[in-house]
Amino acid sequence: MKDTNKHQGLRNQLVKQLQDKGITDVNVLEAIRKIPRHLFLNSSFEDFAYQDKAFPIGAGQTISQPYTVAFQSQLLEVKKGDNVLEIGTGSGYQTAVLVTMGAKVYSVERQNELFKSTSLLLPKLNIRPKHLSFGDGYKGLPQFAPFDSIIVTAGAPIIPQPLMAQLKIGGRLVIPLGDKEQIMTLLIRKNETQFEKHEFGEFRFVPLLENKN
Numbered sequence: 001m002k003d004t005n006k007h008q009g010l011r012n013q014l015v016k017q018l019q020d021k022g023i024t025d026v027n028v029l030e031a032i033r034k035i036p037r038h039l040f041l042n043s044s045f046e047d048f049a050y051q052d053k054a055f056p057i058g059a060g061q062t063i064s065q066p067y068t069v070a071f072q073s074q075l076l077e078v079k080k081g082d083n084v085l086e087i088g089t090g091s092g093y094q095t096a097v098l099v100t101m102g103a104k105v106y107s108v109e110r111q112n113e114l115f116k117s118t119s120l121l122l123p124k125l126n127i128r129p130k131h132l133s134f135g136d137g138y139k140g141l142p143q144f145a146p147f148d149s150i151i152v153t154a155g156a157p158i159i160p161q162p163l164m165a166q167l168k169i170g171g172r173l174v175i176p177l178g179d180k181e182q183i184m185t186l187l188i189r190k191n192e193t194q195f196e197k198h199e200f201g202e203f204r205f206v207p208l209l210e211n212k213n
Helices: 005-020 026-034 043-048 066-076 093-100 112-124 161-165
Strands: 055-058 061-063 083-087 104-109 131-134 147-152 167-177 182-189 195-203
Touching (some): 005 026, 005 066, 026 066, 026 093, 055 112, 066 093, 066 147, 066 167, 066 182, 066 195, 083 093, 093 104, 093 112, 104 112, 112 131, 161 167
Parallel strands (some): 083 104, 083 147, 104 131
Antiparallel strands (some): 055 061, 182 195
8 A cells, every 4th residue: 555755746736726626725635635545446546546536436436526525525614623424435535534634533334345445444544533334324323413514425315304413503514415416515503493505516426325224
C-alpha cells in the first residue's frame, strides 16, 4: 500500500482543481490533500485516482467524485469532535475525509461485500471511525443519536424520517434528493418540529436502497 511523492503531487493538483470549483473549507481541502484516494480504488484505476471522477468499487456502487465528497463535506460544517452519521460507507473514502477533519464518524453500509472490505482497509490506513455498521441506512443508528450532522452518500427519493429524528437541534443533514438525478439538499434542524431547507443544484448518485437485509 504505497503512497508516493507522485501521488502527493497529484493530490495537490486535485486540491487546486477543487478550489477553482469553489471549495473553500480549509479542513476539507487539507483532508483531501492527505488521503491516498488511489488506495480506495481497484488497482486498475490507480492511474486515474486523482481525476475529479467517480469510479466503480463493486456491488453496483461507486466512489463519488472528489468534488462531490468535498461539496457534501463542506455543507456539513464539521467541527473537531462532532458526531457525524454517514449513510453509505461505500469505499470508505468519504469516511476517511470526515475522520481526518476531526469528526467522530458512525457509518452504515448495506452491501456486505463493501462493509467487509472497507472494515479491513480503514485500519490499515490508520483511519479509525467510531463505529462501522452493516445494515439499513434508512433506519440510521438510533442507539448513537443524536448526531451533530448526517451525510447521505446515495440518492434518496425522500428524506427518511428516522434520520431527521436522529439529528440534534442546530444539526445539519446533507442528502441528495431525487430518483434519476438528485438535488443536493441541506436541512438544518431549528427545533423539535422545524427544519430549514436549502438546495444546491443537481448531482448524480447511485440510489439509496432500503430493506435488503
